[in-house]
Amino acid sequence: MSEEIIKAEGLTKIFNGNLVAVDHINFSVKAGEVFGFLGPNGAGKTTTINMLITVLKPTEGTAYILGSDISKQNTAVRNIIGVVPQEYTADEDLTGYENIILCADLYGIPREISKKRALELLQLVELTEFKDKRVQTYSGGMRRRLELACGLINRPKLLFLDEPTLGLDVQTRAATWNYVRMLKKEYGMTLFLTTHYLEEADALCDRIAIIDHGKIVVIGTPEELKNSLGGDIITLSIQQNVDITNLMKKIEHVKEVKKENNSYIIKTGNGEVTAPLIIEALRKEGYVVTKLSLTKPTLNEVYLHYTGKSMRDTADESSESVMARQIVMRRARH
């Protein structure tokens, strides 16, 4: 099925008349996929999400969510999306159950239905036994799960997850990944997620877009993105002191050979297949391989390749979101 759940057309947001946060971006998200949205701080990620979830109005262009225009039919859009923000938005003074009911009321879901759904969702996120405890007493992981339950109360077709594992321990992160996979598999939900953890994006996402300076720099499956860097890297050294550069270049799949000190760095399209060929070729010539290693490019390298290695000036990020983050981090430690 290739129905388009999100279709952004020249989506643009300009703040205060001159700060271009999002610059005419076009992309689409297909039904049932997990779409990862990556980018450095201040690249325009949050602004894009805020436009898609109808919190901000686009300055130019628009996006369609299941055919509804985000700037015109926002009620239609709001009814079919679910949002799990990166902050802990649940009210600390209320219980988990009360928080879910509050979310349900915001969607105008009648009480008899919302009560049933709240209990189902609490079960789903494994919070049933804590449902009547105040959120104040919840751990960071429990709060995350509660946020997820709130985001699912209207049975959305499209769920936005903004940094769903920020500040979580390894166990809770793994659990969150499982929820994401389950939502996709069992409910056929489309998920749009942002994250700073690239192994997370690699593990969960069907497709990834990297945004920088308000523009989408690359979009594709994690495999495509990794291959776009030129493939795997084989590093090897031999016993003999001979230059084997030309020999290497003749081997199938090899794209580039560089000699560095006593080892050769070989770029190849398909490392697993190429490595045995190289060893075979060298053996035929009577050379002895002393070291060989094969590295596959990770999403980290892809990310740094497209967004550059320089750290982002944190001044770009509004002080508000920095503060919010500090609060989130502080609470997550409880």
Place this chain on the structure above:
Amino acid sequence: MSKTNNVSASKLHGLWALTNRELKKWYKAPVVFFLTLVQPIIWLTLLGNALNLGSLVSAETLNFPPELMAQFTPTQLGALSQFFQGLSSQVMNSTFGTTSYISFMAVGMMAFTALFTTMFSGMSVVWDRRLGFLNKVLSTPVSRAVIILSKVFSATLRSMFQALIILIIAIPLGFQFGVNFTPLNIIGVFAMLFLVCVGLSSLFIAINIRSTRIETPMAVMNLLNLPLTFASSAFFPIDKMPGWLQAVANVNPMSYTIDGMRQLLIFNTDWTKLVFDFTYVGVFALVLTSVGIMLSWRFLNK
């Protein structure tokens, strides 16, 4: 999970849910709620006794030297005491419009507490914004107007409740209702408070929704609270103030709110004044509410 959503058609859905969320933070937190009840008792008993202006001119406080007392017969002394008592009531009546200063002050206190509570309640919007709750609500089908109205209503309901507590506490402390007071007047009093609270909270929410720090609304509050309270008839009648202060007090909507409430509760009701008070406060509330809601609306529709 792809079943159709059950969405209510009402444009006002979520209003009670959001209002109640604010109120729950208060009535479901035992400590906060207890302090809410205790605070007016402390203020009323402390300030009511510290500022008991009535006692300044009463007969009991006039100490005559014994040699002077000896010159009068007991009957004459009784007459004198009555004379001073009468004089004191005269002074009180002409100054405060009632012989009971605690009644005069209690009404001022009701309005003043409502003002404080309104301002404090409006601050929660800063937290909602900082903690991301506001953004989350904005992504749900709740209308923008409902988000603003829920803040206004929760602030107003809390303030009116506080004012009611003051009135209830003031009665055993010697609160004297006016001669033509009927229980129906209470409705008028709360209508007055409702107008002023809705107006002020709309304005405050418009200011607070734009602040990213809790310090900003605090500073605005501190700037406005004292002048609004003391340059009004809350604790002292306007016509006994210096001219320049009278000028301020005469435009201060709190003066009219308090006067209207006094006309209904403790004075011998002057209907023309009462109608004028209601008109003044009503127009003030209408202007502030429209401006406040429009400004908040514009912010939420960026």
